[in-house]
Amino acid sequence: MTKPYLPLFAAVLMSSASWASAIPATTSALKPIPTMVVSKESDMLKPGGGLNLSSPYLAGVGGTPGYEGVGTLMIKGDALKPGYATYCTGSLISPTLVVTAAHCVANPEVGTLKSIQFAVPNGRILHGVSPAPNPGPLDIAVGGAITTLPGWDIKTLGEDLAVVKLDAPMKGVPTYDLFRGDPMGRQFSVVGTGTSGWGAVGADSETGYLGGIWDLRKRVGENTFDEYASDFYDAFLNYYGIDLRIGGPDKGVLLYDFDSGLAQNDVFGLLCDIPDPALASLCVKQTGIAHEAGTAPGDSGGPLFVDGKIAGITSWGQTGAILSFDGQYIYCGGPKDIDVSFDVDSGSCTDSSFGEINGVTNISYYADYLDSVLAGKIAFQRVPEPASIALVLAGLAGFGAFRRKRK
Ligand SMILES: [Ca+2]
Ligand SMILES: [Ca+2]
Numbered sequence: 057m058t059k060p061y062l063p064l065f066a067a068v069l070m071s072s073a074s075w076a077s078a079i080p081a082t083t084s085a086l087k088p089i090p091t092m093v094v095s096k097e098s099d100m101l102k103p104g105g106g107l108n109l110s111s112p113y114l115a116g117v118g119g120t121p122g123y124e125g126v127g128t129l130m131i132k133g134d135a136l137k138p139g140y141a142t143y144c145t146g147s148l149i150s151p152t153l154v155v156t157a158a159h160c161v162a163n164p165e166v167g168t169l170k171s172i173q174f175a176v177p178n179g180r181i182l183h184g185v186s187p188a189p190n191p192g193p194l195d196i197a198v199g200g201a202i203t204t205l206p207g208w209d210i211k212t213l214g215e216d217l218a219v220v221k222l223d224a225p226m227k228g229v230p231t232y233d234l235f236r237g238d239p240m241g242r243q244f245s246v247v248g249t250g251t252s253g254w255g256a257v258g259a260d261s262e263t264g265y266l267g268g269i270w271d272l273r274k275r276v277g278e279n280t281f282d283e284y285a286s287d288f289y290d291a292f293l294n295y296y297g298i299d300l301r302i303g304g305p306d307k308g309v310l311l312y313d314f315d316s317g318l319a320q321n322d323v324f325g326l327l328c329d330i331p332d333p334a335l336a337s338l339c340v341k342q343t344g345i346a347h348e349a350g351t352a353p354g355d356s357g358g359p360l361f362v363d364g365k366i367a368g369i370t371s372w373g374q375t376g377a378i379l380s381f382d383g384q385y386i387y388c389g390g391p392k393d394i395d396v397s398f399d400v401d402s403g404s405c406t407d408s409s410f411g412e413i414n415g416v417t418n419i420s421y422y423a424d425y426l427d428s429v430l431a432g433k434i435a436f437q438r439v440p441e442p443a444s445i446a447l448v449l450a451g452l453a454g455f456g457a458f459r460r461k462r463k
Pocket of ligand 1: 313314315322323324325340341342343344
């Protein structure tokens with residue numbers, strides 16, 4: 057069924073992040089490079105529905121690097137219901153500094169921050185559960201202070217970058233350098249501890265798990281940078297007359313699409329077919345690489361690595377069905393649609409499926425800010441008083457009451 061949506065609703069951002077639909081990919085030896093990826097349910101689930109813990113989409117499994125300095129941020133604020141927290145992904149850039157997305161820690165939906173905790177190698181240890189099979193030292197630290205880029209704007213998701221300062225250094229855990237070159241066109245490894253699914257259904261209840269698979273494990277996938285957001289959304293506004301500009305001007309946000317292997321779902325490849333010179337000039341025909349992945353809620357703030365350095369931070373996702381706008385509706389979820397699936401839980405086209413766009417904060421563009429943070433030249437804002445943190449920690453014993461807040 058093709059599901060129509062009024063465009064302004066359908067285009068609502070999911071400022072979240074995401075992990076990626078993990079899809080393990082079958083590479084056909086008969087295909088030319090780039091290899092084709094077929095996202096399969098069997099890379100996430102065993103026959104019968106249990107989680108596939110041998111999947112190479114899991115960090116540290118099947119030859120995939122462990123990314124031991126990437127972990128889960130658990131954030132509580134006064135706008136969340138009692139007993140609820142929001143979860144994001146973060147990476148150590150020093151033993152006390154965790155880089156993440158600003159919308160994770162400075163967001164009206166979270167409210168005034170009450171506590172932040174950062175856990176490696178994944179978020180499971182926050183709930184007293186084994187992190188296996190993700191490898192690495194186990195540690196939990198309190199994030200006692202934050203800073204965000206000065207231009208952070210929840211309305212446009214501009215400058216979606218933050219750093220959390222831990223009250224105590226993490227010892228024996230790797231830290232990562234910043235990528236300072238031109239990331240455009242480069243292949244990257246994206247890492248996240250958020251929700252999961254697979255490309256045909258996205259990360260929602262179609263996985264058989266309410267709201268998508270969410271086990272706080274760390275997953276890794278591959279993709280390539282296709283566009284700068286400013287170029288794409290400026291041209292989109294000019295041709296379609298709809299202002300979806302996200303992330304601010306210039307080169308602060310990178311985009312990539314989540315490919316199924318079919319030209320029909322290759323969002324940026326389809327720009328070649330649009331009779332507009334500006335959009336057509338942005339066409340990138342690339343229908344998938346081995347271990348292709350997108351991101352899903354909870355992957356926000358997670359790193360994208362180029363040459364082993366952090367080149368981007370997961371920020372948001374949006375349906376590629378915006379290219380099907382006919383003046384009234386956009387279309388997703390049908391056999392001929394760009395975006396193959398809609399969110400059965402919310403009705404939104406955006407559910408981290410094939411045929412969607414992922415937005416990433418460009419680290420090289422904001423390297424000066426992070427250098428100032430690393431040099432101790434940026435003032436941090438205290439999160440909670442230490443005494444109140446101790447109370448929060450004590451209260452965490454009743455983990456059963458915790459639920460994820462989708463972001
Ligand atoms: Ca593509
Ligand atoms: Ca979708």
